Amino acid sequence: MADxxxxxxxxxxxxxxxxxxxxxxxxxxxxGSLNTAEVQQAIAHLVSSGNGARGFFVVYLSEPxxxxxxxxxxxxxxxxxxxxxxxxxLVKNLAMSTAxxxxxxxxxxxxxxxxxxxxxxxxxxxxxHLQTLELKEHAIALCQTLDxxxxxxxxxxxxxxxxxxxxxxxxxxxxxxxxLETH
Numbered sequence: 001m002a003d004x005x006x007x008x009x010x011x012x013x014x015x016x017x018x019x020x021x022x023x024x025x026x027x028x029x030x031x032g033s034l035n036t037a038e039v040q041q042a043i044a045h046l047v048s049s050g051n052g053a054r055g056f057f058v059v060y061l062s063e064p065x066x067x068x069x070x071x072x073x074x075x076x077x078x079x080x081x082x083x084x085x086x087x088x089x090l091v092k093n094l095a096m097s098t099a100x101x102x103x104x105x106x107x108x109x110x111x112x113x114x115x116x117x118x119x120x121x122x123x124x125x126x127x128x129h130l131q132t133l134e135l136k137e138h139a140i141a142l143c144q145t146l147d148x149x150x151x152x153x154x155x156x157x158x159x160x161x162x163x164x165x166x167x168x169x170x171x172x173x174x175x176x177x178x179x180l181e182t183h
Contacts, residue, residue: 009045009052018046018055026059030067036074043078053085057093061119068122076129087134091142091174092156094123098173099166106165120173127177139179146171 009021025042028034034042046052060068060075079086097119104113127135144150145157146167157167174180 013052015051018052022056022059040074040078044081047082083132083134087138091138095170102166102169136179
């Protein structure tokens with residue numbers, strides 16, 4: 001059984017601490033040692049800060065077990081508590097996993113491509129279930145940057161050096177989010 005004291009989340013959580021807490025939280029979820037309210041409260045607390053949200057998504061989205069394939073209502077409701085913190089991260093995670101799947105396939109590394117596909121599918125699932133105004137704004141801003149009509153995500157695209165094929169794949173997956181109807 002998971003030690004529930006491991007879910008005491010420190011103030012000013014570091015990214016490394018967020019990774020550790022998130023891993024312990026997932027173990028508790030898999031073991032069934034946490035009830036729905038405890039899971040929801042822990043995730044809500046984690047995603048209330050940038051480091052906590054980043055750490056949670058790194059662990060949750062890359063979880064090798066099927067736990068994150070179909071997010072529970074506790075996960076969705078917890079994420080809804082911090083739309084400003086999670087929206088940019090989810091849109092960037094969707095873009096990054098999509099671009100990496102493309103790069104891995106180009107390099108004939110199907111195993112890593114499948115891992116990126118799993119992160120992409122899980123992120124897309126979360127986005128489709130959250131459908132917040134903040135997510136819509138970030139998805140549209142990224143699309144506009146890809147289309148050349150905005151520069152709000154330009155530094156993000158340049159930092160990772162995404163080429164035209166990767167950018168096209170990102171644009172395509174953003175269309176699957178149901179956030180771009182008016183764009």
